[in-house]
Structure formats: C-alpha cells, structure tokens
Amino acid sequence: MTTVTDPPAESFRLSMLLNDTRYRSLTFQAIALLCLIAFMAWLGWNLIQNLAAAGLDISFGFLGEPSGYDINQRPIPYDSQSSHMRAAIVGMLNTLIVAGLGCITATIFGVIAGVLRLSNNWIVRKLMAVYVEMFRNVPVLIWILIIFSIMSVALPAPSAFRGAEPDSSMLFGLIALTNRGVYVPNAIPGAGAMVVTAVFLLSLVGVWAYRRYATKKLYDTGQLLPMGWPSLVILIVPTLLVWMFFTLGSGTPNRIYVPSDLGGDVSLEEYAAEQGTINLCSVAGEPSMAVAKRRILRAEGATLRSETYPNAQAAAKGFADGNCDMLVLPEEAAASLVGQSAELTTHLRRGGPFELEVPYLAGFNFTDGVQVRGSLIALWFALAVYTGAFIAENVRAGIMAISRGQSEAAAALGLRPRRIMSLVILPQALRVIIPPVISQYLNLTKNSSLAIAVGYMDLTGTLGGITLNQTGRAIESVFLLMLFYLAISLAISGVMNAYNNAVRLKER
Amino acid sequence: MKTTLILGTLTAVGLTAGAAAAATLDDVKDRGKLNCGVTTGLVGFAAPDANGEWQGFDVAVCRAVAAAVLGDPMAVEFVPTTGKTRFTALASGEIDLLARNTTWTFSRDVDLKFEFVGINYYDGQGFMVPKALGVSSAKELDGATVCIQTGTTTELNLADFFRVNNINYEPVPIETNAEAQQQYLAGACDVYTTDASGLAATRAAFEDPSAHVILPEIISKEPLGPLVRHGDNDWGDIARWTLNALIAAEEYGITSANIDELANGTNNPEINRILGTEGNLGEMLGLDADWAKRAIKANGNYGEIFAKNIGESTPIGLSRGLNAQWTNGGLMYSPPFR
Numbered sequence: 052m053t054t055v056t057d058p059p060a061e062s063f064r065l066s067m068l069l070n071d072t073r074y075r076s077l078t079f080q081a082i083a084l085l086c087l088i089a090f091m092a093w094l095g096w097n098l099i100q101n102l103a104a105a106g107l108d109i110s111f112g113f114l115g116e117p118s119g120y121d122i123n124q125r126p127i128p129y130d131s132q133s134s135h136m137r138a139a140i141v142g143m144l145n146t147l148i149v150a151g152l153g154c155i156t157a158t159i160f161g162v163i164a165g166v167l168r169l170s171n172n173w174i175v176r177k178l179m180a181v182y183v184e185m186f187r188n189v190p191v192l193i194w195i196l197i198i199f200s201i202m203s204v205a206l207p208a209p210s211a212f213r214g215a216e217p218d219s220s221m222l223f224g225l226i227a228l229t230n231r232g233v234y235v236p237n238a239i240p241g242a243g244a245m246v247v248t249a250v251f252l253l254s255l256v257g258v259w260a261y262r263r264y265a266t267k268k269l270y271d272t273g274q275l276l277p278m279g280w281p282s283l284v285i286l287i288v289p290t291l292l293v294w295m296f297f298t299l300g301s302g303t304p305n306r307i308y309v310p311s312d313l314g315g316d317v318s319l320e321e322y323a324a325e326q327g328t329i330n331l332c333s334v335a336g337e338p339s340m341a342v343a344k345r346r347i348l349r350a351e352g353a354t355l356r357s358e359t360y361p362n363a364q365a366a367a368k369g370f371a372d373g374n375c376d377m378l379v380l381p382e383e384a385a386a387s388l389v390g391q392s393a394e395l396t397t398h399l400r401r402g403g404p405f406e407l408e409v410p411y412l413a414g415f416n417f418t419d420g421v422q423v424r425g426s427l428i429a430l431w432f433a434l435a436v437y438t439g440a441f442i443a444e445n446v447r448a449g450i451m452a453i454s455r456g457q458s459e460a461a462a463a464l465g466l467r468p469r470r471i472m473s474l475v476i477l478p479q480a481l482r483v484i485i486p487p488v489i490s491q492y493l494n495l496t497k498n499s500s501l502a503i504a505v506g507y508m509d510l511t512g513t514l515g516g517i518t519l520n521q522t523g524r525a526i527e528s529v530f531l532l533m534l535f536y537l538a539i540s541l542a543i544s545g546v547m548n549a550y551n552n553a554v555r556l557k558e559r
Numbered sequence: 560m561k562t563t564l565i566l567g568t569l570t571a572v573g574l575t576a577g578a579a580a581a582a583t584l585d586d587v588k589d590r591g592k593l594n595c596g597v598t599t600g601l602v603g604f605a606a607p608d609a610n611g612e613w614q615g616f617d618v619a620v621c622r623a624v625a626a627a628v629l630g631d632p633m634a635v636e637f638v639p640t641t642g643k644t645r646f647t648a649l650a651s652g653e654i655d656l657l658a659r660n661t662t663w664t665f666s667r668d669v670d671l672k673f674e675f676v677g678i679n680y681y682d683g684q685g686f687m688v689p690k691a692l693g694v695s696s697a698k699e700l701d702g703a704t705v706c707i708q709t710g711t712t713t714e715l716n717l718a719d720f721f722r723v724n725n726i727n728y729e730p731v732p733i734e735t736n737a738e739a740q741q742q743y744l745a746g747a748c749d750v751y752t753t754d755a756s757g758l759a760a761t762r763a764a765f766e767d768p769s770a771h772v773i774l775p776e777i778i779s780k781e782p783l784g785p786l787v788r789h790g791d792n793d794w795g796d797i798a799r800w801t802l803n804a805l806i807a808a809e810e811y812g813i814t815s816a817n818i819d820e821l822a823n824g825t826n827n828p829e830i831n832r833i834l835g836t837e838g839n840l841g842e843m844l845g846l847d848a849d850w851a852k853r854a855i856k857a858n859g860n861y862g863e864i865f866a867k868n869i870g871e872s873t874p875i876g877l878s879r880g881l882n883a884q885w886t887n888g889g890l891m892y893s894p895p896f897r
Contacts (some may be wrong), residue, residue, distance in 0.1 A: 079846055107672070118731075119714075119715040119718055120714045120718050121714075121717070121718045121721075121728075122729045122730070123730050123731065124728050130722070131715075131718035131722055132722075141751070165746070185645075203741075203742060203745045203747040204745050206635075207746075208745070208746030208747070209746075210746065212692075230745055230746060230747045231704055231729075231747055231748075410741075413702070414701060414702040414703075415692075415700075415702045415704060415730065415749045416702055416703070416704060418702070425747065454857075503732075503734060504734070506709070506731055506732040506733050506734075508732065512709070512732065516643065516709060516710065516732075517709060517710060517714060517732075519643075520642070520643055520646075520709075520710040521666075521714075521715065522666075523646065523666070523667075523670055523671040525647065537763070541697040
C-alpha cells in the first residue's frame with residue numbers, strides 16, 4: 052500500500068494571475084494586447100471621424116473606371132480606355148518583371164563576387180572588394196539615376212542610325228543600342244516551331260536523366276562517366292536535326308512582286324538601289340516576312356517601311372490598291388491574288404521554325420524586334436549590382452563559416468579546387484547563405500518601387516502614381532499598394548523558406 | 560504587426576487630413592507667414608533667382624495674398640511641390656495656398672475637395688520638337704516618343720489626342736520639368752509636351768532656343784489658377800478677391816507707379832472701393848481697408864506681373880492672347896468691387 056499521495060490539486064484563484072509566475076507573464080501580455088487593440092481602435096475611429104468631417108469616404112469603385120492614361124511597357128494588352136484595375140495589374144506585372152530579373156542577376160553577380168573575393172589571386176580579390184564596397188555604400192536610388200543618365204547621354208539617339216553614312220550602326224546588324232533602350236531581334240515562330248520547342252524540352256529532360264544516371268553509376272560502381280560533352284550533345288544535336296529538317300523542307304521559295312510600272316526582272320539589290328525606300332506590304336506574325344525584311348535591310352542603300360496586314364489576302368489587296376510597292380508571297384498563292392505586277396528575279400526562303408525579326412529604323416523609332424527600355428535596364432542593372440554586393444558578402448560569410456578542415460580534408464582525398472568548392476564547400480555553405488539572401492530578395496523587390504525615378508511604370512508608378520493622382524484616392528491606393536508588396540514579400544519568403552528547408556543539413 | 564502598420568499609415572493620413580479644417584486666416588496671422596505651394600522650378604512662373612529669392616508669375620500671387628493678409632509681401636514660405644505632391648500638400652494643411660500652374664478641372668474641384676479661386680492664366684497643352692525633325696504638325700507624330708510630366712492632366716490629354724487621331728506614340732513619364740528637359744535634350748524623346756506656357760518657359764532656358772519649335776496644335780483647355788482647400792470659405796474669398804483686385808487694377812489703370820497717388824482718392828468710385836478710401840470691403844473680408852492697395856503694390860497689377868515675368872520682353876516671350884483684359888478681346892474679367 053502506498054502512502055505517498057499527490058498534493059491536493061490547487062484550485063485556481065484570481066490573485067494567481069499576478070502572484071504566480073506561471074501566469075504572470077501571460078497576464079501582462081494580455082494587458083498589453085488589450086491596450087494595443089484599444090489604441091488601434093482609437094486610431095481607426097479617429098480616421099473614420101476625420102474622413103467623415105472632410106466629407107470623404109473610402110470606396111474602391113474608382114478601380115473600374117477607365118484610366119485615361121497610356122503605359123509604355125505593357126506585358127498584357129492595355130490602352131487608355133482600360134480600367135484603373137487593369138493599369139494596376141500592368142504595373143504589378145512590371146514590378147514582378149524587374150524584381151524577377153533583378154533577383155536572378157543579383158544572385159549571379161553575388162555568387163561570383165562572393166566566391167572570387169576569397170580567391171588566392173590578389174588582383175581578383177581586391178577588385179571584388181572594390182566592387183562590394185563601392186556598390187554597397189552608395190544608395191541604390193543614386194545608382195539607378197547614374198546608370199539611367201549615362202545611358203541617355205552616352206548612347207546615341209535613334210536618329211543617329213539614319214542615313215547612308217550613319218553615326219552609329221547596329222551591333223552585328225541585329226541589336227540597336229540607343230538612349231531609348233536596347234532593341235533586340237524577336238523570334239517569329241513558323242511551321243515546326245512547336246516540334247522544335249518540344250524536342251528541345253525533351254532534350255533538357257534527357258540531359259537531366261543522363262546526369263542522374265551518371266551520378267548513380269558513380270555511387271553504385273565507382274565508374275566515372277563523362278558529364279560535360281554528352282550533356283552538350285544531348286542538348287543540341289536532336290534540336291539541331293529537327294531544326295534543319297524544317298528549315299530545309301520549308302517548301303518552295305517566295306516570289307517578290309512589284310508594281311509593273313516600277314520595273315521588274317532585276318534582283319532585289321538592284322531594285323533597292325533604284326528605289327531607295329522600299330514599302331513592303333507584310334503579313335503580321337509571318338516568319339517569311341522576317342526573312343524578306345532582313346534581306347531588304349541587307350541590300351545596299353535600302354530603307355524599309357512596312358504596312359502590316361492581318362493576312363495574305365489583305366496584304367495583296369493593299370498592294371493592288373497601291374499602298375506599298377512590294378509584296379512577298381508564294382507563287383501559287385500569288386497567282387489568284389496579285390493582279391497587275393512584275394516579278395523580281397530574286398526568290399526568298401519561306402522561313403523556318405524560328406525566324407529572327409530584326410529591328411529597323413522607321414519613322415521616329417526602331418520598329419519590330421523587342422524593345423528593352425532604358426528605364427527597365429537602368430532599374431534592373433542598378434538593383435542587380437547593388438543587391439549583388441550584399442549577396443556577395445552573404446556568400447563570403449557562408450563560405451568562411453565552413454571549417455578549413457573540410458577543404459583540407461577534401462584536398463587530401465585528391466579533389467581538385469573547383470570540385471572542392473562545388474561538392475564540399477558550397478553545399479554546406481548554402482544553409483548559412485540562404486536565410487540572409489531571402490532578405491536581400493525582399494529588399495530588391497521593395498527597392499524596385501524606386502522605378503518612378505526613371506519613369507519605369509511599376510505598381511508604384513501606375514496605381515500609386517498616376518491613378519492615385521488622377522482619382523485622388525490616396526488611402527485606397529496606398530492600402531492596395533501595401534497589400535501587394537506584403538503579398539509579394541510573403542510569397543518570396545515562403546518559396547525561399549521552402550528551398551531553405553530542402554537544402555538544410557538533415558539531422559538524425 | 561502587419562495590420563498595425565496598415566492601420567498606422569491610414570491613421571497618419573487621416574490625422575493630417577483632419578488638422579486642416581480650422582480657420583486658415585487665423586493660422587496664417589499667428590504664424591506670421593503664408594505657406595504657399597509653387598513648382599519645383601519653372602522659369603517665369605516660379606523659380607528662385609540668383610539671390611535665392613523666388614520670382615515669377617505664380618509667386619506674385621503668393622506675394623499679393625501675403626501683402627493683403629500680413630502686410631508684407633516677403634512673408635511667404637515657398638514650398639516647392641511636384642505634380643504628384645501638390646494636392647496632398649494642400650489637403651494636409653502643409654500649405655495654405657497652391658499657386659502652381661494647376662488646371663481647374665471638375666474632379667479636382669469637386670472630388671478632391673479643392674476650391675479654385677480664379678484663373679490667372681488661360682493655357683493649353685502643346686508640343687515642342689527639335690526643328691531638325693522637320694515636323695510641322697502634331698498629327699505627323701506617329702510612332703514618336705513623347706516625354707510627359709507624370710501626375711498632371713497633360714497625361715490624359717495626350718492619351719486622348721493620340722487615340723482620337725488614331726496614331727501611336729510611346730509615353731515616357733518623367734517626374735519633374737528639369738528631368739524632362741534633360742531627357743528631351745539628350746534625344747531620349749522626340750517630343751516634349753506640357754502646357755504651352757511651360758514649353759515657352761522651358762525653351763527659354765535652352766542653350767539654343769531657336770533650334771526647337773512649338774507645334775501649332777493646342778490640344779486642351781488648361782485654365783490655370785490658384786486654389787485652396789474646401790471648407791474655409793473666408794480664406795477662399797481672400798485669395799479670390801486678391802486675384803480679382805490684381806486683374807481689376809489693370810482694367811482701371813491702377814499701377815504700382817500711380818497707386819499712392821490714386822489712394823488719396825479719385826472720382827472713380829470703383830477705384831476708391833478697391834483701394835479702401837470708400838466703402839468697407841476690407842472689413843467684410845476680415846482684413847483692413849488697405850488690403851488691396853498692399854496686394855497691388857507688392858508686384859504691380861496683373862498686366863505688370865505678366866509683362867515682368869513671362870511677357871514678350873522677357874526670354875519666355877508669351878503674348879497676352881487669351882490672357883488680355885476683356886476690354887482688349889481677352890478673357891481676363893474681374894467681377895465688380897461693390
């Protein structure tokens with residue numbers, strides 16, 4: 052029989068809330084919480100009273116009204132008749148574009164600079180130190196403005212590309228660097244584009260599968276298969292073969308038609324030299340048009356203008372109406388469409404799976420191709436180099452956190468320095484590096500709201516800028532802005548935390 | 560924490576909005592200074608001169624009001640505002656009067672709760688292009704890159720003009736006039752658009768003004784005027800009638816040169832009432848009898864202010880046009896002082 056009895060369970064008394072250490076801290080926290088709630092309620096009430104006194108109300112109805120302003124960079128269709136809501140979405144996408152590009156580039160800069168800062172080479176080490184100190188210690192707004200000003204002053208205006216002897220010429224004949232931005236060629240998908248893309252994606256899967264197989268083989272049998280060149284072959288060869296198949300088999304060549312009174316039976320080059328400016332009736336989104344335009348632009352002394360039509364019939368009608376003086380069509384299609392015309396002796400390819408649409412100067416600006424605006428470049432590059440400097444320090448800290456013994460042990464096993472870094476040091480360093488890098492990504496995303504300094508239309512520029520201004524709905528707009536930045540920041544840290552958990556040291 | 564931040568910000572906005580409702584005249588008198596919102600710098604309209612003293616067409620309105628209320632035209636604290644910050648500054652009570660090339664529109668008057676006290680410049684939006692482009696009409700601007708100051712009505716007019724004429728353009732939004740100048744001169748945009756008066760002022764500051772032309776198209780009505788907050792009608796009256804006094808002074812030939820002589824009394828009762836030798840208009844406004852005399856004396860009458868700051872003899876070189884007195888075929892017309 053046991054004589055030990057439990058002490059009688061003490062009943063809860065109100066005074067224990069203060070006297071008992073088990074409850075005291077909870078009591079104080081509850082009181083603090085109540086005070087906080089009361090304070091917030093008072094502020095909120097104050098706000099409502101003041102708004103009512105000023106005759107203002109809170110309403111989000113303005114989001115449905117037409118915005119009335121234009122935005123230059125539009126990831127989705129938008130014009131001045133679209134709603135404020137759509138303008139906000141355009142701004143949001145622009146924010147995400149610059150933040151995404153910035154994070155990727157900053158990571159690349161950061162990792163390279165961080166690793167090289169620990170290099171054994173004195174010059175490399177010091178150069179990286181200079182990079183980090185220089186960019187980390189000057190406010191990012193100033194970097195944005197510096198890069199933007201340098202771009203707009205140092206690069207030529209589009210008009211410098213005009214004329215027979217232009218002051219500036221395009222890089223490789225493909226890329227135009229102007230103070231309004233960089234114009235790069237655009238790839239127009241044609242016949243077989245889907246197949247080529249699918250084959251390329253399958254090749255990527257193949258590369259991944261091969262590398263996995265090679266690693267497994269190494270671990271299981273100790274046999275080291277080559278990694279580099281087989282990956283490259285798997286990546287390139289099938290895609291190249293399919294590409295060649297479609298390019299070579301792209302059917303009969305296109306014929307070039309010109310009005311019969313302007314001559315014919317000459318080559319494209321002779322015709323261009325004679326005419327100077329060629330006005331082409333082109334069909335929108337046709338790869339053969341990209342071929343034709345490239346060929347015309349290459350002709351000596353030719354300048355190109357183009358009227359765009361939705362399809363071949365409309366283009367042929369435009370040609371018959373005299374809107375342009377050149378039409379490029381396959382012979383069989385042309386027979387039924389083209390009336391009075393002459394034909395040039397030059398024949399053009401139809402166009403393969405992907406044809407480059409090269410930007411060219413027409414009117415005030417370059418047309419065709421893709422314009423990467425100066426404001427985007429300035430913002431992207433400034434955010435990337437600035438945040439990259441911080442990430443470099445995070446990377447350096449992560450690497451230095453790994454004990455020296457690890458690399459010495461790896462070296463003793465005969466690993467080469469590069470492999471020591473990629474197989475031994477970096478995997479361990481990642482768990483130190485990732486948490487601070489999450490903060491850097493968040494910083495970069497929030498810093499992208501400085502976009503208005505260079506006129507980049509991000510969310511702060513559209514919803515928090517023009518919309519706020521034109522509607523005067525400051526409280527609503529700022530509230531939505533805060534909500535967006537909060538959501539995007541939480542999303543970034545959510546994703547990065549998931550990644551952090553994946554690379555974390557697995558403890559038993 | 561997140562909700563805390565949101566509520567805190569909302570409240571800060573609310574508190575500042577609430578602080579604005581009191582009697583502005585008393586505040587200004589207590590402070591001994593008029594807080595006047597102007598541009599960040601537009602030569603001719605509002606810009607500091609070599610001595611750091613603000614000069615210009617809009618500045619003169621601020622000085623006239625300060626002279627009427629405080630008796631000292633120099634008792635003005637100028638607050639430079641951008642297109643984006645001006646309304647918040649006025650609504651929050653940071654400034655008492657906004658004289659900053661602001662277009663009088665319905666929504667600003669009604670929805671933003673401001674009171675435009677009159678029009679001191681009838682303007683319209685125009686385009687400036689380098690002469691070398693060889694453009695003679697705004698309708699030839701298809702595909703052009705256009706620099707605009709963001710947060711202004713010009714943005715909306717521009718979108719409308721290009722949509723109506725079915726031509727394309729690429730807008731480059733810019734925060735201040737100075738930056739816009741820099742971008743335009745560097746060739747980053749083909750066209751700069753803002754109010755025609757602003758274009759003339761900007762062009763006057765160029766190294767070679769003759770290399771740029773202002774296109775003939777005026778695509779909007781831009782009545783520019785000073786404004787105050789809704790809800791303090793007494794203060795609005797003071798600002799409105801100070802402006803009217805400047806306009807009426809030109810009509811009746813009261814100038815800064817002859818004002819002292821006329822203040823001794825004339826046989827024109829309207830002049831006497833303006834200058835306070837007859838009637839009690841000043842008392843009705845809550846000011847003394849000499850209020851209008853001081854306001855006119857500060858910078859002269861409307862015509863003198865125009866001629867001195869933006870008129871044809873200045874580098875800006877604007878003609879009176881719509882801004883002439885109604886007696887000369889313009890739109891400047893003051894209601895009677897009685």
